[in-house]
Amino acid sequence: MTTTAPTNNPAGVATERSSRRRRGLYRTPGLPWILPALVVSVGVLYYCIGYTGYLSTLDWDGASPLQRQIGLANYVQMFQDPIFWRALGNTAAFYVVTFTVQVALGIVLACLLHSRLYAKTLYKVLIFIPVVLAPATTAPVFRQIYAPGGTLNQLLDGVGLGAFTQPWFANGTIALIIIMSVQIWQSTGIVFILYFAAIGQISPEMVEAARIDGAGDLRVVTSIVWPSVRGTTVAIAILSAIGSLKTFDIPFLITGGGPTYATEFLGTRIYRISVGFSDVGLGAAFSIVLLVLAVGTAVLIQVGSRRKEGSA
Template sequence: MTTELIVTGGRKRTSRLRPNGYPWIIPALVLSIGVVYFSIGFTAYISTLDWDGISPNPESVGGANFVEAFQDPVFWMALWHTVVFFVVTFAIQTFLGIVFATLLHSQIWFKGLYKVIIFVPVVLAPAIMAPVFRQIFGADGQFNAMLEFFGLGFLAQPWLAQSSTALPIIMAVTIWQWTGLNFILYYAAMSQIDPEILEAARMDGAGNVRIVASMIWPGVRGTTIAIAILSAIGALKTFDVPYLVTNGGPNYATEFLGTLIYRESIPLAHVGYGAALSILLLVLAVTMALVIQMRAKDRKEFESV
């Protein structure tokens, strides 16, 4: 609510109070409270039940589902896969994204074509690409055929059918899919850096690596923090690629929290336990986002001293 002072005939009078932007946010507020937060609250309620999703008389079990989760080795395995997945994919996607953005900010031909090629995987649906990747990395797929062609047949193996290689393949597919988004974000962030500063650094004898490390990288730190938060939340929510390509296998080698929640809630009809896992996922996502944001803020304050 705002109060406006209107001058009339040398006298100031106060207009009636009137709302400013509140009517415009009411639909979003209703949607957030009525759908998002209600769903979270209802999921929290279901997490206290022993329910198959169909029975009209679910049994209240309190916090037993959460205790079961902490005692479930598959849950801890899925959580470990999520941590490894986040660290590896975030590091490689960040590196590739900033390298591509730096190269395309230089004087090269066909910039528009390169941008399209890098970004196309982002807009491809995983459901469309999953059969392709299953074929490529199958025991008799094109990847092993390529190894044979180059005389590296001794490296050929069933990449998706063994625990030691299934998770790296899932990470490689994810890196291929989402590096384009990191590239676009870094490219936009680099556009805000004054080119005269970079030119002055070159005139002082700074090489490309030094410019990237000492000027461009600090200049896009805010973008890196945002990407880290998005990557952390995305890793916790990972479902489509591991489910469609490996179905969480073999032997839970590519099981993530998202695939575990689906498996417990739908095929196994442990809806209460699946809801408890969903609440734990929400808590982890919020916690990781806050930790990354706080660490970035503390580092910025330390460097400004």
């Protein structure tokens, strides 16, 4: 009786495995369950974007049956609008200030709560409470605080600093700073949570080795913690940039974009044009530009981060 020894064919085995992987890829068990929701969500999303792009080429008030095709005239009008450039400048300043302060506060608070403190849970709750408060409920409070006869001016009068009282919202620069401070107060809790989770992934042995080598708290933060949470910082930068471009509720509810458009943002401008002035076409053009800026900013931040990691 003769037997045939099996032949080793690595190439054939690899081909068979690759074929099995491809078959498995197309036979994902969960795909039939998520496919309807995926089709609906993606379809609605891109339909809305496409329809908004179409509206941006119209001269239409949103209610009249008459729609006049005007091509790119809305975009030309938008780029010639000085308020658009002011709103864009306010958005850029808002992003730089709020992102910088939130990152600084978030990482400091996260490091402190990873140290030996009592009542850590209480501190976490206190830091995160502003995140869950709706701007519609907090805006009247801040309007009352900074009103001409409000809490802040009364406090200054009470401590003998009445010379510093003023109508705070009448000054454009101060009004913009107030809007920034409210955003920082409300969103720092999210940044803190992200950094707290990221710091928790750092190896304790690495920190302990640095301590043994004589590194102090500041050196540990700058040389170990900060480089280790770089990915989290990039994610926060992208989220903050997109959030700044979409900012609407806080400035609209507190200052209404005033005084003299000092706190006007792209979001409030879109609302004012589309609803207040009933110019849906121009408002849609603003929306398309906002979308392009959001996507472009996110891509630039991500690409810049990858290049920096590659050169490091």
